[in-house]
Amino acid sequence: MRCNSCGKLIRIENSIIREDVFEAVKEWGYFSKKDLEIHKFNLCEECYDKITSSFIIPVEINSKNEVMGL
Ligand SMILES: [Zn+2]
Numbered sequence: 001m002r003c004n005s006c007g008k009l010i011r012i013e014n015s016i017i018r019e020d021v022f023e024a025v026k027e028w029g030y031f032s033k034k035d036l037e038i039h040k041f042n043l044c045e046e047c048y049d050k051i052t053s054s055f056i057i058p059v060e061i062n063s064k065n066e067v068m069g070l
Helices: 045-052
Strands: 021-027 038-044
Touching: 021 045, 038 045
Parallel strands: none
Antiparallel strands: 021 038
């Protein structure tokens, strides 16, 4: 597995990913120009930070405890 943005190899040992990565999968629908194509990419944490820091509206961040109502 590689980061789609920088090409960095994501370390995998015994089929377990050794670092956390951002995985995106999008199934485009009829109302897009991509007519039912499935798009997939991975980003390492560095590239994820780089890309999301260029957003005008920042990423919504919740802690897992809040989401689970703990
Ligand atoms: Zn990267």
